[in-house]
Amino acid sequence: MARKHSSRQARKASPPAPRSRRWPMHWPIMAVMAALLVALAVFWLNRSAPPRPMHPASPSEVQAAVGQSPDAPERLAVKIVSIRPHDPNAFTQGLFLHGGSLFESTGLYGESSLREVNPETGEVKRRVSVPQQYFAEGLALADGRLVQLTWQNQKALVYGLADFKTAGELPYQGEGWGLCSDGGRRLVMTDGSDRLTFRDPKTFAVLGEVRVTLAGQPMDRLNELECVDGTIYANVWQTDDILRIDPASGKVTAVVDASGLLTPAERQTTDVLNGIAWDPGKKTFLITGKLWPKMFEVTFVPRP
Numbered sequence: 001m002a003r004k005h006s007s008r009q010a011r012k013a014s015p016p017a018p019r020s021r022r023w024p025m026h027w028p029i030m031a032v033m034a035a036l037l038v039a040l041a042v043f044w045l046n047r048s049a050p051p052r053p054m055h056p057a058s059p060s061e062v063q064a065a066v067g068q069s070p071d072a073p074e075r076l077a078v079k080i081v082s083i084r085p086h087d088p089n090a091f092t093q094g095l096f097l098h099g100g101s102l103f104e105s106t107g108l109y110g111e112s113s114l115r116e117v118n119p120e121t122g123e124v125k126r127r128v129s130v131p132q133q134y135f136a137e138g139l140a141l142a143d144g145r146l147v148q149l150t151w152q153n154q155k156a157l158v159y160g161l162a163d164f165k166t167a168g169e170l171p172y173q174g175e176g177w178g179l180c181s182d183g184g185r186r187l188v189m190t191d192g193s194d195r196l197t198f199r200d201p202k203t204f205a206v207l208g209e210v211r212v213t214l215a216g217q218p219m220d221r222l223n224e225l226e227c228v229d230g231t232i233y234a235n236v237w238q239t240d241d242i243l244r245i246d247p248a249s250g251k252v253t254a255v256v257d258a259s260g261l262l263t264p265a266e267r268q269t270t271d272v273l274n275g276i277a278w279d280p281g282k283k284t285f286l287i288t289g290k291l292w293p294k295m296f297e298v299t300f301v302p303r304p
Contacts, residue, residue, distance in 0.1 A: 059214055059241040059255045071215040073244075074254035078261070078287070078298040085122030086288050086295040088269075090115070094139030094148065094179060094224060095275035095288070098161075101125065102277060102286070105139035105148050112136035114148055114159060119277075119286060122295065128164045130157065138179030138224060142187055142201035149176030149189070156204060170204035178225035178234065188225055188232055188247065194218040196232065196247060210250035212243070219243065219252060226276040226285075233285075235274050242276065242287070242300075256300050258287060266293060 086092075091112075094105030102119040106112055112130035117123065130136045130148070134157070137149035145167055146159040156170040156179075178190040186207055187199040198207040212219045212234075221237040231253075232245040240259035243252045258273055271290035278285055279297075288295040 058239040059219060059236055059243055059252065073214060073252045075303040076244075076254050076256040076300045077303040078256065078258050078296070079301045080261075080296055080298055081284055082297040084120060084286075084295045084297065086292050087117075087122060087124065088291055088293040091271065091290045092224075092275040092288055092292070093137045093290075095277045095286070096140065096180070096226065097277045097279055097286070098141055103139060103141070103146065104275075105136045107136050107151070107290075109133070109135050114139070114146065114164060116164075119279075119295075126164055128159070137176045138189070140179040140181045140187055142181055142184075147179065147187070147204075149179050151175055151177075172199075172204060177237075178223050180225040180227040180232065182227040182232075182247070183230070188227060190222040190225060190234065192221060192223070192237070194220040194222065196222070196245070196250065198247075210247060212245055212250045212252065214243070214252040214255070224274050224276060226278050228278045233276050233278075235272075235276060237274075238272055240273050242273075244300075254300070257303060258298075261287075261296055262289075262292065262294065 090104065091107045092104060093107040096103055097119060102117040104115045104117050106115065110132040112134055114128050114130065115124050116126040118125055134153055135151040137151050139146065139148050141161065144161060146161055147170065148157045148159065150157065152175055154172055154174065156172065156176065158168040158170060159165065160167050175191045176189065177192050180188050181201065182188050184201065187201050189197045189199055194212045195209050196212060197209045199205065200207055212222060223235040223237045226233045232247050234243045234245060236243060240257065242256035242258055244254035244256065246253050262270060270292050273289040275288040276285060284297050284299055286295055286297055
């Protein structure tokens with residue numbers, strides 16, 4: 001905006017003239033030029049900025065779009081059997097049951113850990129901290145050892161099951177997200193894409209891979225995994241969906257809607273759903289999330 005100027009009128013004989021204020025004659029031109037400069041700057045910023053990627057559709061959205069087509073997967077929901085305590089400071093990245101204990105990998109730089117947890121009470125029975133340069137991810141039991149992925153360090157950390165002592169490292173390429181053991185014969189790993197990678201449980205060598213699709217569309221952001229009787233269940237990052245996947249074809253055979261487990265107030269201080277553990281004795285699942293105060297024992301049932 002142009003600056004206001006005051007001008008004092010020349011005195012007349014009688015009476016003295018009042019003061020007056022007026023805008024300079026050139027101020028409209030200056031205002032138009034300023035507006036043009038702002039518009040030009042906005043234009044060039046938008047022109048040079050990278051395009052914003054569209055948020056990918058969630059599995060539930062894709063499922064709704066395909067409706068009752070032959071390719072449509074089964075629609076499932078969670079039925080709560082019980083609710084257990086869960087450490088609200090645990091940024092859950094990996095979860096599985098073994099020998100009556102729950103083994104959990106938690107993430108974040110400087111806060112990552114490996115834990116043995118009482119699945120009924122949520123009590124942490126054993127815990128070791130992960131070196132602060134690592135962001136821990138998925139966890140599985142392989143060849144009698146605990147294998148814990150790291151997010152971007154391209155290595156898995158290996159521990160003894162009985163004592164949690166460090167027992168080596170296993171290198172891999174790319175990011176590490178989810179991990180599960182497929183009956184002990186192979187490991188299944190995700191890297192945040194639509195790919196499941198099959199690995200040797202001893203050497204971690206790649207044995208093969210498959211792309212995951214839902215009604216022909218790729219399903220990326222695959223996160224924490226649970227292998228159950230030849231089938232794979234996967235969390236999908238930033239959604240409340242759990243996918244049931246046929247590892248032979250990569251096809252999604254069911255989408256589980258796990259929304260609404262926490263209250264709106266609880267959701268204010270928590271992160272996303274992440275963590276699936278199968279209880280073969282009870283034929284139920286334990287599911288939780290990052291920084292969730294609760295763990296839910298559930299079954300998956302047809303949606304109404």
